[in-house]
Amino acid sequence: MASEGTYYVPEQSKLPIFASLGLFLTVFGAANWINGNDTGPVLFTCGSILFAYVLWVWFSTVISENMAGLNSAQLKRSYVWGMGWFIFSEVMFFAAFFGALWYVRNLALPWLGGEGAGAATNEFLWKGFEHTWPLMVTPDMAVNGEAARVTGPEQNMSFSTAGSLWTWLPFWNTVVLLTSSVTVHFAHTALKSAKRSAFNFWLGLTVGLGFLFLGLQAWEYVHAYNALGLTLDSGIYGTTFFMLTGFHGAHVTLGTIMLLIMFLRSVMKGHFKHDDCFGFESASWYWHFVDVVWVGLFIFVYILG
Amino acid sequence: MAHGPATGLSRWLFTTNHKDIGTLYLWFSFAMFMLGGVFALVVRAELFEPGLQIVDPEFFNQMTTMHGLIMVFGAVMPAFVGLANWMVPMMIGAPDMALPRMNNWSFWILPFAFAMLVSTLFMEGGGPNFGWTFYAPLSTTYAPPSVTFFIFAIHIMGASSIMGAINIIATILNMRAPGMTLMKMPLFVWTWLITAYLLIAVMPVLAGVVTMMLMDIHFGTSFFDAAGGGDPVLFQHIFWFFGHPEVYIMILPAFGIVSAIIPTFARKPLFGYASMVYATASIAFLSFIVWAHHMFTVGMPLAGELFFMYATMLIAVPTGVKVFNWVTTMFKGAMTFETPMLFSIAFVILFTIGGFSGLMLAIAPADFQYHDTYFVVAHFHYVLVPGAIFSITAAVYYWLPKWCGNMYNETMGKTHFWMAFVGLNLTFFPMHFVGLAGMPRRIPDYALQFADFNMIASCGAFLFGAAQVMFLFNVIATIRGGKKATAEVWENPEGLEWTVASPAPYHTFSVPPTVK
Numbered sequence: 001m002a003s004e005g006t007y008y009v010p011e012q013s014k015l016p017i018f019a020s021l022g023l024f025l026t027v028f029g030a031a032n033w034i035n036g037n038d039t040g041p042v043l044f045t046c047g048s049i050l051f052a053y054v055l056w057v058w059f060s061t062v063i064s065e066n067m068a069g070l071n072s073a074q075l076k077r078s079y080v081w082g083m084g085w086f087i088f089s090e091v092m093f094f095a096a097f098f099g100a101l102w103y104v105r106n107l108a109l110p111w112l113g114g115e116g117a118g119a120a121t122n123e124f125l126w127k128g129f130e131h132t133w134p135l136m137v138t139p140d141m142a143v144n145g146e147a148a149r150v151t152g153p154e155q156n157m158s159f160s161t162a163g164s165l166w167t168w169l170p171f172w173n174t175v176v177l178l179t180s181s182v183t184v185h186f187a188h189t190a191l192k193s194a195k196r197s198a199f200n201f202w203l204g205l206t207v208g209l210g211f212l213f214l215g216l217q218a219w220e221y222v223h224a225y226n227a228l229g230l231t232l233d234s235g236i237y238g239t240t241f242f243m244l245t246g247f248h249g250a251h252v253t254l255g256t257i258m259l260l261i262m263f264l265r266s267v268m269k270g271h272f273k274h275d276d277c278f279g280f281e282s283a284s285w286y287w288h289f290v291d292v293v294w295v296g297l298f299i300f301v302y303i304l305g
Numbered sequence: 306m307a308h309g310p311a312t313g314l315s316r317w318l319f320t321t322n323h324k325d326i327g328t329l330y331l332w333f334s335f336a337m338f339m340l341g342g343v344f345a346l347v348v349r350a351e352l353f354e355p356g357l358q359i360v361d362p363e364f365f366n367q368m369t370t371m372h373g374l375i376m377v378f379g380a381v382m383p384a385f386v387g388l389a390n391w392m393v394p395m396m397i398g399a400p401d402m403a404l405p406r407m408n409n410w411s412f413w414i415l416p417f418a419f420a421m422l423v424s425t426l427f428m429e430g431g432g433p434n435f436g437w438t439f440y441a442p443l444s445t446t447y448a449p450p451s452v453t454f455f456i457f458a459i460h461i462m463g464a465s466s467i468m469g470a471i472n473i474i475a476t477i478l479n480m481r482a483p484g485m486t487l488m489k490m491p492l493f494v495w496t497w498l499i500t501a502y503l504l505i506a507v508m509p510v511l512a513g514v515v516t517m518m519l520m521d522i523h524f525g526t527s528f529f530d531a532a533g534g535g536d537p538v539l540f541q542h543i544f545w546f547f548g549h550p551e552v553y554i555m556i557l558p559a560f561g562i563v564s565a566i567i568p569t570f571a572r573k574p575l576f577g578y579a580s581m582v583y584a585t586a587s588i589a590f591l592s593f594i595v596w597a598h599h600m601f602t603v604g605m606p607l608a609g610e611l612f613f614m615y616a617t618m619l620i621a622v623p624t625g626v627k628v629f630n631w632v633t634t635m636f637k638g639a640m641t642f643e644t645p646m647l648f649s650i651a652f653v654i655l656f657t658i659g660g661f662s663g664l665m666l667a668i669a670p671a672d673f674q675y676h677d678t679y680f681v682v683a684h685f686h687y688v689l690v691p692g693a694i695f696s697i698t699a700a701v702y703y704w705l706p707k708w709c710g711n712m713y714n715e716t717m718g719k720t721h722f723w724m725a726f727v728g729l730n731l732t733f734f735p736m737h738f739v740g741l742a743g744m745p746r747r748i749p750d751y752a753l754q755f756a757d758f759n760m761i762a763s764c765g766a767f768l769f770g771a772a773q774v775m776f777l778f779n780v781i782a783t784i785r786g787g788k789k790a791t792a793e794v795w796e797n798p799e800g801l802e803w804t805v806a807s808p809a810p811y812h813t814f815s816v817p818p819t820v821k
Contacts (some may be wrong), residue, residue, distance in 0.1 A: 007480070009401045009812075012311055012319040016410035023464070024417035027457035031421075034523050035453050058406075074479060078403035081475040089467050089509045096513030096543055100528060108536035117606055126531070140532035150533035233525030236534030243520065 008070040015058045022051030063271070063279070076278055083282040087289050090251070094293055097247065101240045101300060105133050109236070112139050134158050134305055138235040153238055154229030157220075158305035170302040173216050174294065177252075180209035181291040184259070184284045194274040196266070203263045203280075206287070210256035217249050244301055251290045258283040309811050318413075321405035322811065323390045324708075329412050330387025331701070335777070337379030337419065338694075342770055344372035349732075349766040351749050352759050365749035366434035367426060373437025377555065378462050379419050381689070384697045385558040386411070386469050389497045392704065393473060395802040395809065396491045398482025398818045403475035407468050414465040422458040425451035436747060438548065441529035441540035445521045452522065456515045463508040470504035473497055482801075484820035488579065491800055493561030495582050499589045500557045503550045506593075511547040514540065538603055545596035553592045555689065556656075557585060559696030560627060563649040566703050567631055569798040570646035571638030577630040584623035591620050601672045610669045617667040621660065628657055643795075644718030648699035651726055652691055659687030662737065677747075680740025686733045698725070698776065705783055706790035710808035713783040717775060724772035731765025 025047025033040025065071060111118030113131030122129060129142035134156035140148040155161065162168040187202035221242075224230040232242045262280045265271040272280050310316045310325065320326060347368045351359045360368065390408065394401055402408045425432035430449035433439065444452060477498045481490070490498075517540075520526040527533025529540045560581075568575045575581065597605060597613040605613075631653050640646070662684040666672050675681060698721075706712050735758035740746075744755045751759065790807040801820070805813050 007400050009405050010321050012315065013321055013406045013409065014319050016406055017318050017413050019410050020413035020417055023414060023461055024421070027461055028421060028454075031453040031457045034519075035450055075403075077479045078475045081479055082404055082407075082471050085471045085474055085505050086467075089471075089505045092506050093509035093513050096510045096546075099546070100513075100517070100539055100543065103539050103542060104535065108531075108539060109534055112531060112534070112536075117604065135534045138527075138533050148532075150527055150530065152534075231525075232520075233527070233533075236527045239520070239526035239528055239533070239535065243517075243526065 006072050008065065008072065008075055010065075015054055015061070019051065019054045019058065022047055022054050026051050063265075066276070066278075079278055079282070083285060087285060090289065094244075094247070094296075097240070097244050098296060098300065101244065104236050104240065109133065109135065133237075135235055135237045140235075150233070150235050153231070153234035156228070156230060156237060156305065157224065157241060157302060159303045160305075169216060169220055170298060173213055173220075174298050176209050176213045176216065177291055177294050180206045180213070181288055183209065184287050188281070188284055191272060191277055191280065192274050196270075199272075200263070200267055203259065203266065207256060207260050207263050210252060210259060210287075214249065214252060214256065217245070217252075241301060241305075244297055248290065248293050248297055251293070255283070255287045255290050258286060319409070321401070321409055323394050323402045323405070323408065324809065324811065326402075326408050326412050327387045327390030327392075328708075330383045330390060333412070333415060334380050334384035334387055334697075337375050337383070339773070339777075340423070341372050341375035341380055342773065344368045344375065346766060346770055348372060349763040352751070353763040354760060355751055355753055355756050357750055360749070362749045363431060363434065366436075366747070367432045369747050370433045370436055370439075371423070371426065374422065374433070375419070376689075377437060377551070378459075379415075381555045381693045381697070382466065383415060385497075385500070385555070385693075386466075386473075388493075388558065388562070388697070388700050388704075389473050391708065392802060393476055393494055393497060394480065395805065395813055396494050396800055397477065397480060397485050398801050398814045398820065399476060399480035400812065400815045400817075402472050403480055404472050408472050411465045411469040411472065414461050418458045418462045418465065421454055425449075425454050428454070438544060439518075440544070441518060441521070441537045445518050445529055448522065453519065456519045459515045460512055463512045466504050466508045470501035470508075473501040474505070477501075482814065482817035482820050488582070489820060491561070492564035492575065492578070492581055492585075493558065496557040496561030496564075496585050499585050500554050503554050503557075503589055503592065507547040507550040507554075510543060511551075514543040514547065517543070538600070541600050541603060542597065545599045546593075548599065549596040550589075550592040552685075552688075553588060555693045557588070559652070559656075559693050560585060562696045562700045562703075563631060563652050565800065566645045566649045566699055567634050567653075569703075569795050570643060570649075571635045571640050572796065573634055573638045574799070575630065576633040576636075577626070580626055581630055584626040587623040588620060591616065591623070595620065598667055598669075598672075601669045602676045614667060614669040618664065621664055624660055628653060628660075643702075644713070644715060644722055645699045645703035647719065647722045647726075648695045648702070651722070652695045652699065655691030655695070655729075656688055659684055659689075659692060662687060675740065677745055678740040679736040679744045679746055682746050683733050683736035683740055686729075686736070690729050690733065695725075701780065703795075704802070705780065706794045707802060707807050707809055709784045710790055710806075711783050711787035712790050712794075713779055713787065717779045717782075721772050721775045721779060724775065725769055728765045728767075728769030728772055732762045732769055733765075735759070735762050 025043055027047075029040050029043030029045070029047050031040075033044050109131045110116065111121060112126050112129055114122030114129075115131065126139040126143055129139040130137070134153070136152045136156065138148065138150050138152045140150045141152060157170070159168065159170075165171050183202050184206040187199050187206060190198035190202055230241070231238050233239075262272075262283050265279070310322065311319070316325065317329060320329075347360060348365065351357075351365055390402065393399075423432075428449075428451040430451060432449070432451055433444070433455045435443035435448060439455075477490070477494055517526070517528040521528050521530060527535040529535050529537045531537070564575055564581060595613055595617045597609060598617045601610060601613070635650075642650075662680070666675055666681065666684055702713060702718055739755045739758045742755065744751055792806050793803050794807060795803075801814075801818060802809070804818070
């Protein structure tokens, strides 16, 4: 905790203002695009490119500052705290969606089905609706039949409908992702004992497993849309299924990109030393975090789904 | 590190200095305070007498909504972050914030975000009109098209808040001078540490709920749509899981500020320092398990009503500890009543009134009578205006001589205080009466029996607004000149910030001080 008195405070930086501009153009473009305005896609594309470029320069700057020896042990601790609390914020983001799933399954749907205080709701608004999970028949279908606006999926992803564990894709996805958490740990161990080639091997393998997972997820989504009639608008089951797995998939994508960059930094530039590897370590913490989220998904969305 | 500030506009655009960034936050916050204040005055002008006179109801709804959003996210939160930027590094003996570039990024997102939010007022269909709590389905099925821009504005404000909070936590945990143990930290630092934790815990939940809105509106999901098996009440649960800690985000730093000011002008050390720390932590913990007291009338099971009622009442215990400690600090003190102290004493008294009306609202069966009436408006304005706003004002008067090296005009400061004090009580006290008599909130017109009190409230609001113009004038005059302040500014105040010159040098504590 004691200050060393040599904390590096950069004098001035153009990065933040351009990062703000890039972020603004990205979301302003996205909003215009979603609202159907013609300028949307252009603004969004320009904003994203600017934002990505600024982040690239920003990370390059931080890396070269570290190489130049500007970063004291105390400054490195600031980065560690920063990454740790960022991951905590991500945990809370997922908590909102897991919480929504819990609320819908345990409270909202039973009440719509007439349990507890919901008797009148069921009787007067959604007569004939029965609470089941996975929700195949929406309240809208129960009341309006063929004329329903919101229809449920034809089939679902629950383990209860899977034939056997060994042919069940989510199980193999779990195997792939859990294995990748182990391989990234092996990479870390190798780096700690200064074994460069072993580090590159295990890290490369982790990146490969990340891409494999994403491929399998994409395959599952295509299958869900084409063969199972399970889409984003298939009532609350499709909503929670795609939003939870989708945000997880987006985070795996980000984590894979992070690890890929770390891999390329090691292979092409020889970055990271056994006692100085925060970039890799923070990416690996992020990877363990998306892995833990997957375990939650596997249990609550797939097995108990 | 030996350099002074850069010249011209680039100083503000590219700065990494915590004092510059603190200044940016504070001026931005004041601009938003004035804008949100103008929106409030539109509301009060319309409510001056019964009937529809000035604006049509559609625009009235946009004004109440934007007033709330601007004041919460644009005025109060950035003001506290600005104060944290200025004061936390100086209070703990750090050379700057832990992550100086990210610090500047956190700030510069805000002008973009609020430009986007305010621009919705000029879009087809108007701006957000569903109240600052944006309940579904008002904010989804029945929202104007500009809601998409509102959602993305909230997203990037949230990113700004999270980065700001991460920076403050990293600074406090990692940058303290040798000897500055946790239990020696000034209470403002403690309250901000806990506030930053709350921010990181709940801003992502807000991001989650606006994302669900976006998906429901544009991509066919059913989060808040019972036809597909969702539930509009789910929105309220997630929103208030964010929203209740959010109201403590807007008051905990205020507790820290008055805990610094009252000892200085009572000339006694703060009574019960350790209990203040534990009370702050207890309030933060409780803030996570009381959210549904905002939703007593929505149709929850009895067990839920009871749990949230009793948990809410528990908050009175640590809050009572704090009020007791402030009063006991003043007890038998050698008191003087400079402007910061006046605002702080008003804080203690008026915040306590707001706390008591909160206890009334916490009683679930009674809340069925008060819910969505002006009594609620009176309650939360009594905790936010003399709570958050008065404490920020007190902080500005207290530390302004340290920031710019000049003393403010005490007569004008006291005039500001009395105008604001009278104005706010005229505005918000009558709202208790009309609320208890049944006047609903968020309406542009009302029954005749509420006319007199509403007219008084509107007069008070304009008086309060005029007081803030005087505040602006006083601050600018102080920056431009005035009696030179000493390093200590006040009589023997406690804290490292008073050991450096006034104005504080551009870089302070490049070599950390040793704290005994």
